Amino acid sequence: MFSLRNVAAALAFAASVQAQNIITFIATDPIDRTVYFTPSAGVTGPDPITVPGFGRIDVEFVSGFIGNAYAVAEGASNAPGMLAEVNFQGWGGMTYFDVSAIVNPNDVDNVRLMYPADAPGTPISGCDPFPCNNAYYLPDDVQTKTTEQTKLIVTLGSGKSSTAEKRDINSSNNGRNVPRNLVESNY
Template identity: 45%
Template sequence: MRYIGAIIISHLALLAAANSVHFINQDTISRRIIFSPEEGSSTLQSIDIPGNSEAHQNFPVGWSGNWYSISKGGANVPGMLGEVRFDGYNGATYFDVSAIVNPNDNEGVKQIFPASTNKPVSGCQIFPCANVYKKADDLQTVSTDSKDLICLLGNIPQHRRRGKRLVRKIFEI
């Protein structure tokens, strides 16, 4: 009986330590999320997110890589990147929004932040901004103890731009 209890507890611990990103599509445009793992991390299937919808993606322990979005009907060209390293130094999650590949993307990845606290935030709703990774060795990568992140995609309609009040409302999950 103790053996079964130990197995159950170990499985619960693994579930609690699961890494994930909750994608929120803020406008009516459907998007595909393309994942690019770093060497040594497993490949993830692309996910499709209809307009004004959400999707949840789990990541393996220690996964490191990035993702970008393609608007429906658009070319498969990387834009703003969401970058993450789960289970990094001291078990922390490191993340940023990167404008290095295509700083002219104003429809893809907007912001990333921990699901539990909404801080720290990488990225912004309107580009260009100072809160993105712009060049190699930039100091824009942030970290959190959280294993669950939120990634905002697309543009908030003008009548809904209310900053933190809107973000709090969206994330009361």
């Protein structure tokens, strides 16, 4: 039998386990950048944000967000370049993410690295500096990373990230790579 007390407890528990999907964009140099979001069809994405030089901004995403983000330096034309791709609550409830150089591999000073915020020693996607073997260059590359975390970091700019320096980007313990179709929600 359901009581009001049991229902309230169940609702409180459900609210506590619902994932809060956040990407923190961190500028590692003095250049202001606008970050644009491209959600997949039928998915709601955030409005563009401006990350000030050496600044950081948290952006919250809806549950199940699938899409990407790219950055444009102040004064540059708005054209997609290096992409930070993500699928929150993807197959198996995991977060799938990668840095993709497919659109413009020459865009090496905007999106640089992408990694879980709350889990040291977890996988990193991207390069610091470009090029490296830890980003997507071809559509059939197997470079998508997975994590149970729902808070990610994306570094922007040509400077070094103090957090990224503590991680070995080319480590053999850089997480399991999975096919790109998982970040695109094609299970």
